[in-house]
Amino acid sequence: MELPVFxxxxxxxxxxxxxxxxxxxxxxxxVVPKEYAHARxxxxxxxxxxxxxxxxxxxxxxx
Numbered sequence: 001m002e003l004p005v006f007x008x009x010x011x012x013x014x015x016x017x018x019x020x021x022x023x024x025x026x027x028x029x030x031v032v033p034k035e036y037a038h039a040r041x042x043x044x045x046x047x048x049x050x051x052x053x054x055x056x057x058x059x060x061x062x063x
Contacts, residue, residue, distance in 0.1 A: 009063045014053050016059075023048045 023045050026039070033042045040046065 006052070009059055013056055013059055016056050020049055020052045023052075 026045065028043060028045070030038075032042055036042045
C-alpha cells in the first residue's frame, strides 16, 4: 500500500505540531535556570517553537 505524498506532508506537519505541544508541556523551571527566569530569550521552548514553525514553512514552501 502506497501513501500519497500529500498525506505524508500532512502527517509530517501534524507530528511537528505534536512536537511543539510536547515542548510546551515541559515546565519552564526545567529548561531555564532560576537566575535567568526573567530573560524570555533564554527559554528554550521559544527557540524550539521557532524552529518547528520554520520547518513547517519549509514543508509548505517546497510541497
